[in-house]
Amino acid sequence: MFSTLIATWMTVVYKPLYNLVVFTYNLTPGPSFGLTVLGLALLIRFLLLYFTLQGYKHDKMLAEVKPQIAKIEHDDRLSPKDKLQKIGNITKPLGISPFASSVPLFSQLLFLGVLYQIIQVGLTPSGFSNLYSFIGHPSSFNTDFLGFNMARPSLILAMVAVFLLFLERLWEYTEKKDVLRTSFSQIWDPLIWPAGSLILLLVLPSAKAIFLITSVAFSLTIKSIVHLTRR
Template sequence: MLSSIWDTILYKPLLNALAFLVSIIPGGDVGVAVIVLTILVKIILFPLSQKSIESQAQMNLLAPELNKIKTSGKSKEEQAKLTFELYKTHKTNPFSGCLLVLIQIPIIFALYFVFFKGLSFENGLLYSFIHIPESINMIFLGVIDISQKSMVLAILAGVSQYLQAHFMPKPAPTPSGSTGSFSDSFAKSMHTQMKYIFPFIVAFIAYSISGAVALYWITSNIFMVGQQIYVKSRREVGTPTFTKNYSVGEK
């Protein structure tokens, strides 16, 4: 049942979209179709991922006040109350970023499996109004066979993943004299791994599967870099003004 839901809601729509794109792109260049489809999906997910980026940036701006609360010496209940008040005042949801990322995961995995399964358009999964492309060209721009492993695309996938992690909002620094909480340490550790370790994992996976998957990853990462720069340039998340000293609990 879950497999049927997966195919109906996610896998089949993406596969059919790719088949349609291949049929209208001159020469049936699957590589170009992969890029276009990835961009279209990213545009659809743009509001969700944008909110996630802004939420992380806002959390970093609130970090100094959160640290004041943690080091205020108040009881856990009072700290929780002040923390909730801080979030409410600045209209910040600390979990919104995580929730929005979780919403995107099934879509991203479905897109990934469209490429992973070999881009077969003759398995009965196409809608009645979607025709099998007359020409299917796996040689991207006449240069790289994306049906095979590609070291060049795999390296570019790893590099683009590094750039994507580099432009991500960085965890707030721990104040001097403070060891920081477990969540702070975990966030910093994850950021370091995403920046310096995950690119190698992405490059390895991209090379192990096919050039199509690598091309998807490259396009996705470049789009995310552009989105992060765009969100930052808009400066929708300004520096908040704190009218209350949360370290002493003034009202």
């Protein structure tokens, strides 16, 4: 069964994305693996823009009904099942679905997983066996980008990525300042995500940091535009 899962992963997920990465790499000036990661990060965010905007819309709706939900959550007379049912009665007519907001995150995590595998086994000629016949084989992969080696960790790029992520989490945190926070993760949310990301980025290839920088910068830009249009 394990071998079947690996074969499915390679056929359905890894090979298509690997070929997309190599195809994009062949088109970039240089060519450049860093530009490839940056360009694909933007492409993924544009393809998932609908779900991102839906997520912002749902956040706004939830903020409007949050007092009603909070009242239900703190009603000790209700059982957990009754609370879920009553909260569902409030959110269901609004069309709020956690699926919309989770799609961008899941898609990016999936790509980051494949990107790590590509850096480990796909940048050398031995990995070219996974290329489709119509995709040109690069003579080699240029992993240098802005003075950084995309195949190795970078403290500077990790710090930049974490700082942008902190700004994004802090923005969302302040937008929901009226929300009652009781758990540790809720209270320290703006710091938990950046801290966890920093630990990972310090040991992972800096291509991940480039992807995160591009993705978060895209999110901040779109969010700024959305806020300006609401005024």
